[in-house]
Amino acid sequence: MTASIQYSKTIPVREDVDVFVAGGGPAGIAAALVAARQGKKVFLAEGQACLGGMGTSGEVPAFMMFGDGVNFLAAGIGQEVYDRLNETREGVMKEFKMSIAMEDLKRLYDQMLIEAGVEFSFHTTLVDVVTKGGKVEAAICNAKSGFFAVKAKMFIDGTGDGDLAVFAGASFEKGDENGEMIPGTLCSIWADIDFDRYYEFRRSAPDAFSQALHKAFDDGVFTVNDPHHPGVWRVGKHIGGGNFGHAFGVDPDDERSLTQHLINGRKGLMEFRRFYREYIPGFEQADLVSSGALLGIREGRRITGDYQLTADDFLARSVFDDEIGRYCYPIDMHPRRPSAETYAKFLDEFRKKFRYGKGESYGIPYRILLPKGLDNVLVAGRCASCDHKMEGSIRVMPGCYIMGQAAGMAAAIAATLGTDTRGVPIPTLLEKLQGIGAFLPNFKK
Secondary structure: OOOOOOOOOOOEEEEEEEEEEEEEOHHHHHHHHHHOOOOOEEEOOOOOOOOOOOHHHOOOEEOOOOOOOOOOOOHHHHHHHHHHHHOOHHHHHHHHOOEEOHHHHHHHHHHHHHHHOEEEEEOEEEEHHHOOOEEEEEEEEOOEEEEEEEEEEEEOOOOOOOHHHHOOOOOOEOOOOHHHHOEEEEEEEEEEOOOOHHHHHHHHHHOOOHHHHHHHHEEEEEOOOOOOOEEEOOOOOOOOOOOOOOOOOOOOHHHHHHHHHHHHHHHHHHHHHHHHHHHHHOOOOOEEEOOOOEEEEEOOEOOOOOEEEOHHHHHHOOEEEEEEEEEEEOOOOOOOOOOHHHHHHHHHHHHOOOOOOOOOOOEHHHHHHHOOOOOOEEEEEOOOOEOOOHHHHHHHHHHHHHHHHHHHHHHHHHHHHHOOHOOHHHHHHHHHHHHOOOOOOOOOO
């Protein structure tokens, strides 16, 4: 039996606000911006040293698609981020509008929150909540100055892992029917890449890269021969963002698992350095600049909401009465173990079964943001209510902007009306979202 102690402490209430946001990733940022721009007092707690989550601290090199090839789906906050970030691009990088210039993005997020009047602090981690009768009364945070509480009318969970909702007692699911989850990746930044030679190599034959990868397998370069290798995304003139290597079996809700997979990931990057230098033209001088301060997590807790968005909704291109946005990223289920068979199944699903044509999308209902049993909490981001497969689509950054801005608007409306999250009039919510530019083609005033 594990030993335990009882611990209590009197802590100050540092903030008393309309809306508290846990987590400063794309969902939390969008939520905080919208609520503050609606005139609400907002406090955002971010555990890392910057805003942006996986797109900055995690060094994920690309946003993924903002639109469906016809419509800009992440309109509103996503459009604003996209436009303002691309204003900073120079030279060849003007062509790479989905790539992430991480330092520029950090500064942009700082500036946007400051302009909106959002109060926020870094190195500030949500550690618990105080609840009463289905409502959260206070968020308990830990920072360099110690523990403190934040009282609020409305609470938004942008942690990615659903921490706030779970602390408040929300139920959740993890993984598939066997509890297995999509593997993570420790992303990385690489310098001194000759992209002209690299692109010429990729064009030389459709399977040129795959042949080089399997030659490296035969030569014993890798400890794990993983055929699913997303590769390098250009993020600068000679700089690339590495999205390769999988953390198979990682549990994002267990710091011991995260620790081991971070250690393994940093060690494994040396194998990838050898592979790229010796087998891939254009990378002969490439070197590792940094690895992410966060392990890239693709799946964790999925909070049980009033509705669960499913793969069937994806296939049906579903439309909802409470639709807060539409999105289109394919269902991207990285294989849970490395083999030719699992990779072939992934390719069939990602490229054929769960992929749309131009102009196609699925609806995102407001109800997936509402944790069952909680009246003043909204979730936004990859912890929203969806099934195992659907998380493979909705989890990427533009999807998080869509959910986050809806959560922020709903929280602002509820705080103004003195109601709970289910008392927010849907027509009012959708009209106000349209007012900030959200893409809502199925809503008519």
